[in-house]
Each structure stands twice: as structure tokens, then as C-alpha cells.
Amino acid sequence: MPSTETRYQRGQRALADIDGEAGQKVIDALADIAPDFARYLIEFPFGDIYTRPGLSLRDREIATIAALCALGTAKPQLKVHIHAGLNVGLSRDEITETLMQMAIYAGFPAALNGLFAARDVFASRDETARNIATATPSQPQYKT
Amino acid sequence: MPSTETRYQRGQRALADIDGEAGQKVIDALADIAPDFARYLIEFPFGDIYTRPGLSLRDREIATIAALCALGTAKPQLKVHIHAGLNVGLSRDEITETLMQMAIYAGFPAALNGLFAARDVFASRDETARNIATATPSQPQYKT
Amino acid sequence: MPSTETRYQRGQRALADIDGEAGQKVIDALADIAPDFARYLIEFPFGDIYTRPGLSLRDREIATIAALCALGTAKPQLKVHIHAGLNVGLSRDEITETLMQMAIYAGFPAALNGLFAARDVFASRDETARNIATATPSQPQYKT
Amino acid sequence: MPSTETRYQRGQRALADIDGEAGQKVIDALADIAPDFARYLIEFPFGDIYTRPGLSLRDREIATIAALCALGTAKPQLKVHIHAGLNVGLSRDEITETLMQMAIYAGFPAALNGLFAARDVFASRDETARNIATATPSQPQYKT
Amino acid sequence: MPSTETRYQRGQRALADIDGEAGQKVIDALADIAPDFARYLIEFPFGDIYTRPGLSLRDREIATIAALCALGTAKPQLKVHIHAGLNVGLSRDEITETLMQMAIYAGFPAALNGLFAARDVFASRDETARNIATATPSQPQYKT
Amino acid sequence: MPSTETRYQRGQRALADIDGEAGQKVIDALADIAPDFARYLIEFPFGDIYTRPGLSLRDREIATIAALCALGTAKPQLKVHIHAGLNVGLSRDEITETLMQMAIYAGFPAALNGLFAARDVFASRDETARNIATATPSQPQYKT
Numbered sequence: 084m085p086s087t088e089t090r091y092q093r094g095q096r097a098l099a100d101i102d103g104e105a106g107q108k109v110i111d112a113l114a115d116i117a118p119d120f121a122r123y124l125i126e127f128p129f130g131d132i133y134t135r136p137g138l139s140l141r142d143r144e145i146a147t148i149a150a151l152c153a154l155g156t157a158k159p160q161l162k163v164h165i166h167a168g169l170n171v172g173l174s175r176d177e178i179t180e181t182l183m184q185m186a187i188y189a190g191f192p193a194a195l196n197g198l199f200a201a202r203d204v205f206a207s208r209d210e211t212a213r214n215i216a217t218a219t220p221s222q223p224q225y226k227t
Numbered sequence: 228m229p230s231t232e233t234r235y236q237r238g239q240r241a242l243a244d245i246d247g248e249a250g251q252k253v254i255d256a257l258a259d260i261a262p263d264f265a266r267y268l269i270e271f272p273f274g275d276i277y278t279r280p281g282l283s284l285r286d287r288e289i290a291t292i293a294a295l296c297a298l299g300t301a302k303p304q305l306k307v308h309i310h311a312g313l314n315v316g317l318s319r320d321e322i323t324e325t326l327m328q329m330a331i332y333a334g335f336p337a338a339l340n341g342l343f344a345a346r347d348v349f350a351s352r353d354e355t356a357r358n359i360a361t362a363t364p365s366q367p368q369y370k371t
Numbered sequence: 372m373p374s375t376e377t378r379y380q381r382g383q384r385a386l387a388d389i390d391g392e393a394g395q396k397v398i399d400a401l402a403d404i405a406p407d408f409a410r411y412l413i414e415f416p417f418g419d420i421y422t423r424p425g426l427s428l429r430d431r432e433i434a435t436i437a438a439l440c441a442l443g444t445a446k447p448q449l450k451v452h453i454h455a456g457l458n459v460g461l462s463r464d465e466i467t468e469t470l471m472q473m474a475i476y477a478g479f480p481a482a483l484n485g486l487f488a489a490r491d492v493f494a495s496r497d498e499t500a501r502n503i504a505t506a507t508p509s510q511p512q513y514k515t
Numbered sequence: 516m517p518s519t520e521t522r523y524q525r526g527q528r529a530l531a532d533i534d535g536e537a538g539q540k541v542i543d544a545l546a547d548i549a550p551d552f553a554r555y556l557i558e559f560p561f562g563d564i565y566t567r568p569g570l571s572l573r574d575r576e577i578a579t580i581a582a583l584c585a586l587g588t589a590k591p592q593l594k595v596h597i598h599a600g601l602n603v604g605l606s607r608d609e610i611t612e613t614l615m616q617m618a619i620y621a622g623f624p625a626a627l628n629g630l631f632a633a634r635d636v637f638a639s640r641d642e643t644a645r646n647i648a649t650a651t652p653s654q655p656q657y658k659t
Numbered sequence: 660m661p662s663t664e665t666r667y668q669r670g671q672r673a674l675a676d677i678d679g680e681a682g683q684k685v686i687d688a689l690a691d692i693a694p695d696f697a698r699y700l701i702e703f704p705f706g707d708i709y710t711r712p713g714l715s716l717r718d719r720e721i722a723t724i725a726a727l728c729a730l731g732t733a734k735p736q737l738k739v740h741i742h743a744g745l746n747v748g749l750s751r752d753e754i755t756e757t758l759m760q761m762a763i764y765a766g767f768p769a770a771l772n773g774l775f776a777a778r779d780v781f782a783s784r785d786e787t788a789r790n791i792a793t794a795t796p797s798q799p800q801y802k803t
Numbered sequence: 804m805p806s807t808e809t810r811y812q813r814g815q816r817a818l819a820d821i822d823g824e825a826g827q828k829v830i831d832a833l834a835d836i837a838p839d840f841a842r843y844l845i846e847f848p849f850g851d852i853y854t855r856p857g858l859s860l861r862d863r864e865i866a867t868i869a870a871l872c873a874l875g876t877a878k879p880q881l882k883v884h885i886h887a888g889l890n891v892g893l894s895r896d897e898i899t900e901t902l903m904q905m906a907i908y909a910g911f912p913a914a915l916n917g918l919f920a921a922r923d924v925f926a927s928r929d930e931t932a933r934n935i936a937t938a939t940p941s942q943p944q945y946k947t
Contacts, residue, residue, distance in 0.1 A: 109627065112631065112634075113627075113630065115634060116611060116630050116631070116633060116634040116637070117611050117614075117615055117630050119615075119855075120611075120615050120618075120626070120627075120630060123615075123618070123847070123851055123852075124623060124627075127331070127843070127847045127851075128331040128623060131843055131847075132327065132328050132330075132331060132843075133328075135324060135839075137320045137321065137323075137324045138320075138321050138324035138325065138328075142286070142289055142321070142325075143324075143328060145286055145289045145290050145293070146289050146290065146292075146293035146325045146328055146329075147293070147328070147331075147332060148290075149289070149290035149291070149293045149294045149297075150293045150294055150296070150297035150329060150332045150333060151332060151624065152294075153293075153294035153297055153298055153766075154297055154298070154332070154333065154444075154587075154622075154624075155442075155444030155445065156444055156586075156587030156588055156624070156625065156628075157332070157587065157622075157624035157625070157628065159624075159628070160332075160623075160624040160627070176281045176282075177281065177282050177286070179281075179404060179405050179408075180279060180281045180282035180287075181282065181286075181287075181290045182405075183276065183279075183405055183407075183408050183411075184276055184277075184282075184287060184290055184291070185290075185294060186276075186408075186411070186766075187271070187272040187276060187291075187766060187767050188291060188294045188295060188298070188301070188304075188766045188767070188768060189294060189298065189765070189766045190442075190445075190729075190762075190763060190764045190765045190766045190769075191412060191416060191448075191763050191764070192439065192442075192444070192445035192447075192448040192764060193444065193445070193766075194408070195397065195401075195408075195412075195448070196444075196445065196447070198401065198404050198405050198408060199400065199404070201404060202400075202403060202404040205404070253771065256775065256778075257771075257774065259778060260755060260774050260775070260777060260778040260781070261755050261758075261759055261774050263423075263759075264755075264759050264762075264770070264771075264774060267415070267419055267420075267759075267762070268767060268771075271411070271415045271419075272767060275411055275415075276411075279407075295768065297622075298731075298766075298768075298876075299874075299876030299877065300730075300731030300732055300768070300769065300772075300876060301731065301766075301768035301769070301772065303768075303772070304767075304768040304771070323836060323837050323840075326837075327837055327839070327840050327843075330622075330840075330843070331622060331623050332622045332623070332624060333621070333622045334585075334618075334619060334620045334621045334622045334625075334874075334877075335619050335620070335844060335848060335880075336620060336871065336874075336876070336877035336879075336880040337622075337876065337877070338840070339829065339833075339840075339844075339880070340876075340877065340879070342833065342836050342837050342840060343832065343836070345836060346832075346835060346836040349836070415763070416763040420759065420760050420762075420763060421760075423756060425752045425753065425755075425756045426752075426753050426756035426757065426760075430718070430721055430753070430757075431756075431757075431760060433718055433721045433722050433725070434721050434722065434724075434725035434757045434760055434761070435725070435760070435763075435764060436722075437721070437722035437723070437725045437726045437729075438725045438726055438728070438729035438761060438764045438765060439764060440726070441725075441726035441729055441730055441910075442588075442729055442730070442764070442765065443586075443588030443589065444588055445764075448764075464713045464714075465713065465714050465718070467548060467549050467552075467713075468711060468713045468714035468719075469714065469718075469719075469722045470549075471549055471551075471552050471555075471708065472708055472709075472714075472719060472722055472723070473722070473726060474552075474555070474708075474910075475703070475704040475708060475723075475910060475911050476723060476726045476727060476730070476733070476736075476910045476911065476912060477726060477730065477909070477910045478586075478589075478873075478906075478907060478908045478909045478910045478913075479556060479560060479592075479907050479908070480583065480586075480588070480589035480591075480592040480908060481588065481589070481910075482552070483541065483545075483552075483556075483592070484588075484589065484591070486545065486548050486549050486552060487544065487548070489548060490544075490547060490548040493548070551711075555703070555707055555708075559699070559703045559707075559907070560907040563699055563703075564699075564903065564904055564906075564907060565904075567695075567900065567903075569896045569897065569900045570896075570897050570900035570901065570904075574862070574865055574897070574901075575900075575904060577862055577865050577866050577869070578865050578866065578868075578869035578901045578904055578905075579869070579904070579907075579908060580866075581865070581866035581867070581869045581870045581873075582869045582870055582872070582873035582905060582908045582909060583908060584870070585869075585870035585873055585874055586873055586874070586908070586909065589908070592908075608857045608858075609857065609858050609862070611857075612855060612857045612858035612863075613858065613862075613863075613866045615852065616852055616853075616858075616863060616866055616867070617866070617870060618852075619847070619848040619852060619867075620867060620870045620871060620874070620877070620880075621870060621874065685915065688919065688922075689915075689918065691922060692899060692918050692919070692921060692922040692925070693899050693902075693903055693918050695903075696899075696903050696906075696914070696915075696918060699903075699906070700911060700915075704911060727912065730875075730910075730912075732874075732875030732876055732912070732913065732916075733875065733910075733912035733913070733916065735912075735916070736911075736912040736915070
């Protein structure tokens with residue numbers, strides 16, 4: 084990364100790599116109510132933390148999925164990060180193992196609610212994949 | 228592992244590998260008050276979950292350290308699992324990265340309290356290492 | 372109970388007695404995403420804990436309803452256990468008393484959200500009872 | 516206030532001043548399930564606490580909005596108190612500042628979920644205001 | 660109870676019956692910092708809630724012990740209520756069963772920390788009992 | 804503030820104004836374990852958030868004290884912010900009112916633990932004041 088890249092630019096790049104469209108939707112949703120908070124969200128979590136060396140993005144997503152599942156108060160964000168985990172190289176099995184393990188530390192309801200969030204995310208990605216596979220073949224295909 | 232190994236035996240082996248002496252101390256402390264709970268603790272978290280394939284012990288400890296730091300209600304268990312993370316191959320840097328990242332999901336106080344727990348664990352391991360290094364060399368050395 | 376009964380069998384029996392159909396629905400919902408977790412859910416909470424002597428099922432449901440109401444992060448599970456409480460002998464009044472008391476320990480919003488969950492469960496059981504009462508009278512009636 | 520006013524009367528007055536219709540709806544919703552709890556809700560939080568001198572209603576709503584946003588388990592009550600904050604003199608900006616600040620103490624997901632709750636409340640009040648503004652001009656207008 | 664008894668008087672009586680000396684210590688500790696809060700603590704939790712018919716004190720203490728163990732943020736209050744549970748008729752076994760069950764809903768660390776709190780309370784009561792047993796034998800002995 | 808001031812400089816200034824020595828101690832304590840986190844702590848909470856216009860420091864401390872009291876997982880940070888509240892203009896009464904109010908939203912134990920934290924902070928400031936008042940008058944006085 085060029086040394087002249089700002090925290091904001093670095094964060095935007097990381098957000099796109101990790102959260103993809105879901106991350107951008109959160110940023111857009113903040114435009115009306117708290118645009119500065121959108122900037123902080125890009126700068127601190129993504130520009131400062133996720134882009135640090137010392138822990139891979141894959142490992143960082145294990146940590147985030149575990150924490151959000153255990154807390155149980157952030158279902159939309161948990162779903163975004165289950166997508167993110169898949170985006171940065173976690174397998175579905177690794178994600179369900181992480182969620183199941185949370186039964187030990189935050190109880191069975193937290194693990195169950197995390198697993199059901201994962202089921203929804205996996206189904207939504209299967210649906211997207213099916214839509215792409217069955218689209219008219221004479222047209223160029225773009226992943227949406 | 229032999230197919231005749233029971234959940235309890237498998238769990239004891241995993242507990243020893245992961246938590247070392249700290250795990251055994253918890254089991255011993257339960258003897259007076261709830262010995263059956265000591266058995267469940269060996270069987271379910273360690274015999275059932277930690278010994279599953281699909282996620283390495285190293286990855287499992289990232290998840291556990293993240294969750295316990297985020298919850299903020301289990302300081303003794305967080306310390307046991309910072310030790311455990313080091314026992315199964317996490318570096319000190321990987322653990323501090325995991326804890327710092329929790330500022331995003333559970334707030335700065337949760338991350339700070341997790342980092343101070345890690346500082347205590349690291350210092351205690353340095354102290355142990357110094358004691359071993361400076362012990363009379365003509366005596367056989369046992370790790371305490 | 373026969374001494375040859377496995378944890379799984381004992382847990383299935385307890386799950387059916389306590390949670391009824393709602394419990395089976397949770398187990399079924401896990402089939403796609405984490406079938407092993409369905410097994411753990413039957414074995415540890417129900418096979419190991421709920422079937423222990425030393426505390427009646429009625430008393431265990433007071434504890435569970437109180438804890439889930441206080442935590443405030445497990446609304447579907449709280450509803451399942453309000454049903455369960457009624458299944459194992461708690462009166463509606465005893466359940467609302469338990470939920471009201473949580474205002475002291477987890478705040479008024481936690482108690483309110485618990486009471487509204489109970490209102491939904493009670494209404495759903497009244498609806499089921501009405502449907503049975505108005506079914507064709509020449510058929511024998513079984514409460515489902 | 517007359518010295519003969521009861522806690523209940525004082526609480527009803529405070530509830531009406533602070534929460535407006537939303538408060539009354541909560542009281543009404545409790546009528547079926549736990550009417551005594553409706554009375555306690557009027558008497559203790561509103562009759563005892565909110566009517567105490569020593570902290571203004573405006574300051575009290577900052578505290579409540581902050582706490583409910585940080586806890587993350589009481590979305591309906593957070594919305595009621597964002598309305599209440601506006602009713603007792605907080606500006607929209609002061610409320611969004613309070614919610615943004617919670618990212619520090621309870622994490623970014625808690626702050627995001629709080630900000631989205633505020634966006635909904637602000638939109639609902641804008642909608643109400645538009646409806647009043649466009650109502651038949653020959654009729655006297657009452658704010659509902 | 661005479662109809663002229665105030666909420667405060669009723670609460671004081673309930674506090675003494677349930678929490679004994681430990682309750683009075685909390686009230687005394689508030690004298691410097693928030694004497695009105697001491698009054699509210701007597702009036703609402705004890706004068707309003709614990710003295711309601713519809714759930715026995717024994718059942719209420721199961722609910723409270725479960726909730727405080729699950730929340731994991733109120734160790735001093737959990738200890739007070741483990742004492743209280745014993746004061747109003749719960750056995751040690753019933754309390755440890757309640758605490759063990761919390762592993763299902765709030766995780767193993769919450770249950771462990773609850774069980775260690777119970778171990779401390781039980782030991783402290785054994786110590787008190789020993790001190791009484793070994794006091795001058797010519798005096799009549801009353802268990803405090 | 805000069806436009807050339809960096810986030811770090813702005814944050815250091817705010818940290819000194821708000822938290823005083825207690826803030827610097829936290830920064831120093833991080834030097835061994837996570838020096839970058841000390842920088843983030845200065846930059847994001849203090850450089851970005853606390854220095855925003857739109858909410859006074861006094862109001863921001865009401866929000867922080869309320870949130871930390873309600874969460875119940877950050878006693879050291881709650882104490883730092885009770886000091887901070889006094890530093891930026893809250894009276895002791897305003898702080899105890901804020902803490903008492905948390906009984907409504909997070910339960911009586913959370914409020915009690917917050918009030919006892921305030922009692923400790925107030926006592927420690929009284930002690931400091933007494934030491935200054937009784938120091939040898941011929942010596943220049945420095946606040947410690």
C-alpha cells in the first residue's frame with residue numbers, strides 16, 4: 084500500500100474486501116442520520132484495526148463472528164460478518180464450528196441464534212449463486 | 228484416538244493439552260461444591276467441542292479469547308484461555324491483536340480489560356520462565 | 372428409567388416432556404446447518420441437566436424463564452420456555468410474577484419485553500384451545 | 516405540585532410529559548397481562564425517579580438513551596426514549612452525538628443499531644409533521 | 660399484615676426475613692452516598708415485589724439466583740441472594756442445581772463463577788456455625 | 804484549536820482535560836502490552852468523539868457514566884469517568900442521580916455497584932483535598 088494512502092482510503096479498501104456490498108449499504112444508510120459516523124466506521128475499525136499486520140483477515144473474522152455471536156445483541160452485524168468470513172477464506176464449516184463453540188461461553192441460545200443467522204446467510208448466497216447460474220447464457224455474467 | 232475412548236477421557240486429554248494446570252485447578256476447585264459439574268465441563272466443552280475436527284485448537288482459542296473479552300464477565304476464564312492460546316500455538320501478538328479488535332465490537336473498556344488480563348498472563352509466564360532459568364543447574368528441572 | 376438408556380434417549384424424552392413440539396422444531400431447524408449441535412442440545416441440556424434429581428422441572432423452568440428474561444438476548448428461547456413452564460406445572464400467574472421480578476435485577480425494559488413475550492404465548496395457547504374446542508364434536512379431541 | 520399528589524398521580528403526569536402517547540401505549544399493553552406492573556412502572560421510574568430534583572429531564576434522557584443504546588437489548592424502549600428526549604428538549608443532533616459516543620463504550624454495532632433506531636424515530640416524526648401540515652386548512656389543527 | 664402498614668414498613672420486614680444482616684449492610688452502606696436510594700430499595704423490590712402473593716419466597720429466590728448468575732455482573736448481590744435462598748428454605752443442593760443449569764443459558768464461565776460464589780457462601784455459613792458451636796457451652800445457642 | 808493540530812494532539816488535550824491523571828495512567832499501562840492501542844484510545848474516543856461540537860463535555864460524561872453503570876462490566880473505567888464527570892462540571896448530586904436512574908434500565912444491582920464506585924471516588928477526592936489542606940503551609944502546594 085502506498086505510504087500516502089490515508090486512513091480513510093485504507094479503510095475503504097479494507098471494507099470493500101471484507102464486507103463487500105453489505106458494508107457499503109451500512110455506510111449509505113448512515114448518510115442521512117450520521118455521516119461523520121460512517122467516516123469513523125471506515126477509519127477506525129477498517130483503516131486502523133483490520134488492516135494491521137499480526138493477524139490475518141481470516142483469523143480476525145473468527146474473532147468477530149465469535150464475539151458478535153456471544154454478545155447476542157447485534158444480529159445484522161453478525162450476518163454481515165458471516166458473509167465477510169466467507170469472503171476472506173473461512174469455510175462454512177469453520178463458521179459453524181465457531182458458532183457452535185459459543186454455546187460453551189455464552190450459552191445454547193446464543194449459539195442457536197448464531198447458527199440460524201448462518202443458515203440464512205448460506206441460503207442467501209446459494210440463492211444468489213443459483214440466479215447467476217440460471218441467467219440467460221448469451222449475456223455476460225456479472226456477480227451482483 | 229482409539230474408538231473406545233470415552234467422552235470423559237477424550238475431554239481430559241483435551242483439557243490437559245489446552246488449559247494445562249489451570250484447567251485442572253478449576254476441576255479440583257469444583258470437587259467440594261459440584262463434582263458432577265466438573266465432569267460436564269470435561270465432557271461437553273472439551274470432550275465434545277474442542278476435540279471436533281473442522282477448526283484447529285489455535286483457531287478455537289481465537290474465538291474463545293474474543294468472546295470472553297467481549298462479554299467482560301469472565302476474567303478468570305479469559306486468563307485461563309490466554310494461557311491456553313499460547314499453549315496451542317498463538318503468539319502473544321496474535322492474542323493482543325484479537326483483544327484490541329474487541330474495541331470495535333464490545334467497546335474500549337472491554338478491550339482494555341482484556342489487554343490488562345493478557346499483560347498479567349504474559350508477566351506470569353515470564354516469571355515462571357525466569358524461575359526455571361535461574362534454578363540450580365545441578366538439580367533436575369521440573370516445570371511448575 | 373432403565374439404566375441402559377443413553378444420554379441421547381434420556382434427553383429426547385425430557386425435551387418432549389418439557390418443550391413439546393417447540394423443542395422438536397428447534398432440533399429440526401438445525402438439521403441443515405449443524406446436525407451435531409442438535410445432538411448436543413438433546414444430550415447436555417436435556418440428557419444431563421434437566422433430568423438430574425435435586426430440582427423439579429417446575430423449579431428449573433422458573434430459573435430458565437428468569438435467566439432468559441434477564442439476559443434479554445434470546446426472545447425465541449424465552450417463548451419456548453414460557454410454554455415449557457406451563458407444560459411442567461407453572462401457572463400463568465407464577466410466570467408473570469417471575470418476569471415482573473426481573474425488573475429488579477435486569478431493569479424494567481427486560482421485564483416488559485418478557486411480559487410481552489408471555490402475553491404472546493398465552494394468546495397462542497388460548498387460540499389453540501379455541502380451535503380444539505370448536506373442532507367437529509363427533510371426533511375425539513386430543514390436545515396437541 | 517400539591518403535597519397531596521400520590522406517587523401514582525405524579526408518575527402519570529411525568530409519563531405523559533416525557534413519553535407522551537408512547538408511554539400510555541405501554542401502560543395499555545400491560546392491562547391484559549400484568550396490570551400491577553403498569554402501576555409499578557408509573558410509580559417507581561416516573562413517580563419516584565424522573566420527578567426527582569437534582570437532574571433535569573433533558574439530562575435524564577441523555578442518560579437513558581445512552582444506557583439503552585449501550586445495553587442493546589431494549590430496542591422498543593430506546594425508540595420511546597428517543598421520542599422522549601425530543602419531547603423534553605434534546606435536539607436531534609444531541610441525540611445522535613449521544614448514540615455515536617456509545618461506539619466507544621459498547622462497540623460500533625451498538626452505536627449503529629442506536630443510530631438506525633433514531634433514524635426511524637426522526638422519520639416517523641417528520642411524517643407526522645407532514646400529515647399535520649397538509650391536513651384540510653379550514654379545520655383547526657391539533658398535533659396528535 | 661395490617662392494612663395500615665406502609666410500603667416501607669412492609670419492605671423492611673421482607674428485607675429482614677429474606678436477606679437478614681446482609682440486606683441491612685447494603686442499606687447502611689448507602690447512607691452516605693444515596694439515602695433515598697436505600698428507601699427505594701426497601702420499597703420497590705421488597706415492599707412491592709417480594710411481598711406479592713402468587714410466588715413463594717423460595718421460588719422468587721430461585722429466579723433471582725438464576726438471573727444474577729446468568730448476568731454475571733453482580734457478584735456481591737448474587738452472594739446476598741445465595742444467603743437469602745438458604746434463609747427462605749432452599750437447600751444447598753437446590754442452589755447448586757440452579758447455578759449449574761445456568762451453563763445452558765449463559766455459558767460455563769457464568770455457571771462456574773456462580774458455583775464459586777456459592778462455595779464461598781456455604782463456607783462462610785459453616786464457619787459461623789462452627790463459631791457458635793464452640794462458644795461457651797453454658798449459654799443457650801442461637802443460630803444467627 | 805489550530806487547524807494543523809493532529810487527531811493525536813487534539814485527543815491528548817481532551818484526555819488531559821477530561822480524565823486528568825487517571826487517563827494518563829491508562830495510557831502508560833498500555834505501553835508494555837499494546838502501545839498502538841494507547842494511540843487509538845487517544846485518537847478515536849478523545850481526538851474524534853469527545854472533541855466534537857454538538858454535545859458538551861458535561862453532557863457527554865452523563866452519557867458515559869450512565870452507559871458504564873448499566874453495562875456493569877467496566878468498574879475501573881466507570882471510576883475514571885466519575886472523576887471525569889466532576890472534572891468537567893457535574894456535581895456529585897448529578898452523578899448520583901444518574902447512577903440511581905440506572906436501576907430502572909439495568910436493575911438495582913447495577914445501580915448499587917455504580918453508587919458504591921461513586922462513594923469510593925468521592926472519598927478519594929476528599930482524602931486528596933484533606934492532604935492538600937493540611938500540608939505544611941510554607942511549602943508551595945501542588946495538587947497530586
